[in-house]
Amino acid sequence: MSFEKLGLVPELLSAISELGYTKATPVQKKVIPFVIGGKDVMATAQTGTGKTAAYALPLLQILSKRDIKEKTKRIIRALVLVPTRELAAQVEKSIKLYGKNFSLVSCAVYGGVKFTPQTKKLERGVDILVATPGRLLEHVKQGNINLSKVEIVVYDESDRILDMGFWEEIITISSMIPKKRQTLLFSVEQSKSVKKFSELTLIKPVKVTINNQGDLAKKVRQTIYICDQDKKSALLSYMIGSKNWHQVLVFTKTRKSADDLGKYLNESGLKTLILHGEKAHSKRTKALKDFKNGTIRVLVATDIASRGLDIEDLPHVINYELPGDAEDYVHRIGRTGRAGNLGEAISLVCKDERKVLKDIERLLKYGLQVEFFEGFEPKEWIEKEANKHTIKAKIERSQERRSKTANSVVGMRRKKANDRNAQKKATVKKRKKVTKRD
Numbered sequence: 107m108s109f110e111k112l113g114l115v116p117e118l119l120s121a122i123s124e125l126g127y128t129k130a131t132p133v134q135k136k137v138i139p140f141v142i143g144g145k146d147v148m149a150t151a152q153t154g155t156g157k158t159a160a161y162a163l164p165l166l167q168i169l170s171k172r173d174i175k176e177k178t179k180r181i182i183r184a185l186v187l188v189p190t191r192e193l194a195a196q197v198e199k200s201i202k203l204y205g206k207n208f209s210l211v212s213c214a215v216y217g218g219v220k221f222t223p224q225t226k227k228l229e230r231g232v233d234i235l236v237a238t239p240g241r242l243l244e245h246v247k248q249g250n251i252n253l254s255k256v257e258i259v260v261y262d263e264s265d266r267i268l269d270m271g272f273w274e275e276i277i278t279i280s281s282m283i284p285k286k287r288q289t290l291l292f293s294v295e296q297s298k299s300v301k302k303f304s305e306l307t308l309i310k311p312v313k314v315t316i317n318n319q320g321d322l323a324k325k326v327r328q329t330i331y332i333c334d335q336d337k338k339s340a341l342l343s344y345m346i347g348s349k350n351w352h353q354v355l356v357f358t359k360t361r362k363s364a365d366d367l368g369k370y371l372n373e374s375g376l377k378t379l380i381l382h383g384e385k386a387h388s389k390r391t392k393a394l395k396d397f398k399n400g401t402i403r404v405l406v407a408t409d410i411a412s413r414g415l416d417i418e419d420l421p422h423v424i425n426y427e428l429p430g431d432a433e434d435y436v437h438r439i440g441r442t443g444r445a446g447n448l449g450e451a452i453s454l455v456c457k458d459e460r461k462v463l464k465d466i467e468r469l470l471k472y473g474l475q476v477e478f479f480e481g482f483e484p485k486e487w488i489e490k491e492a493n494k495h496t497i498k499a500k501i502e503r504s505q506e507r508r509s510k511t512a513n514s515v516v517g518m519r520r521k522k523a524n525d526r527n528a529q530k531k532a533t534v535k536k537r538k539k540v541t542k543r544d
């Protein structure tokens with residue numbers, strides 16, 4: 107469906123056409139008309155489905171129609187709450203791109219960076235604020251943010267916000283926003299806490315569910331390589347090198363394994379940077395920038411990067427270790443196969459991870475293709491195969507022996523029969539001679 111049919115104004119149509127969007131994605135088709143119509147919306151959709159535009163486009167349209175006079179100081183009229191700094195930066199960037207033909211001002215505030223530049227921006231006046239809950243409340247405490255004029259609030263990836271333990275913060279923030287407002291609640295999964303929160307915050311919401319597990323299977327080729335834990339780093343570096351991949355996002359389960367793997371890959375000659383929560387924000391931003399522009403070949407990240415990381419055309423995602431939570435598998439592999447492109451997700455799975463693999467398959471509702479990578483087959487499998495070969499060889503040897511024995515028995519029987527025949531012939535000949543003489 108084209109964006110014109112969704113009721114978007116020309117300023118937005120021209121901005122998204124410049125971005126190359128020609129058709130609305132399913133979540134955009136379903137959500138945009140309701141938001142324009144002023145409804146509360148509760149939507150379940152994976153990352154990578156175009157959900158940011160699904161709320162940001164109508165939000166911009168609504169605010170632009172009620173744009174304030176030039177001289178009045180801007181005050182926050184839309185608030186977008188997100189779980190991570192990466193997603194905050196990403197969402198604000200999208201809002202700026204979509205709203206380039208309006209005079210609306212947006213700003214993102216999140217932790218891990220200095221307060222002052224954010225405070226200065228807030229002081230100049232902002233229409234749309236994108237924020238993580240912790241830093242938002244710190245600004246509120248310092249008197250830098252006033253939420254009393256918010257007209258639209260978006261909770262993006264609310265399940266993740268709540269999973270991260272921000273329940274109280276979210277309730278506090280919601281209580282600061284006027285009751286008369288429009289609320290849009292987005293989540294990847296319909297968890298119990300999202301449901302509970304939705305009951306507290308939404309009024310007669312329109313419910314939209316985009317079932318995209320099947321889409322994921324169509325967009326992303328998923329392969330599981332069973333291998334030994336201690337061979338994973340060698341296999342990974344061999345795979346990247348031999349297949350000549352140049353932009354690979356690798357996920358590890360812990361910060362330590364991200365650090366160890368990063369070191370190993372750099373030593374193997376693959377330019378690698380590491381992204382995890384312990385890294386300073388400036389280092390995280392630089393790692394992302396270098397990865398996006400191709401300065402580095404591999405980015406090793408913990409799950410912090412599995413959401414909110416949008417790199418167009420990311421061709422390969424590798425799970426060096428499966429995540430503890432099956433849902434994170436979906437987020438991780440959702441980093442590839444985005445915006446209509448095909449992607450590839452490879453998981454290196456060792457014996458201890460087979461239970462998580464089963465959980466993932468249960469969540470996906472289909473089995474994943476399991477293979478061995480030649481030369482990196484797990485020891486257990488090699489032993490089993492070797493054992494099979496030994497048994498096979500034993501069987502062949504005994505068959506050989508049996509057939510030899512059988513041959514010699516047959517030979518002996520044949521010899522005996524031949525001897526008997528010869529003896530018979532000799533006796534007959536003798537008798538004939540005797541009869542002639544008589």
Ligand code: AMP
Nearest residue numbers: 127129130131153154155156157158445
């Ligand atoms: P999101 O799920 O919001 O993180 O979006 C995933 C990616 O899809 C981003 O790179 C968007 O720029 C892109 N995108 C969103 N909507 C469309 C569309 N209608 N057509 C093409 N690309 C889109």
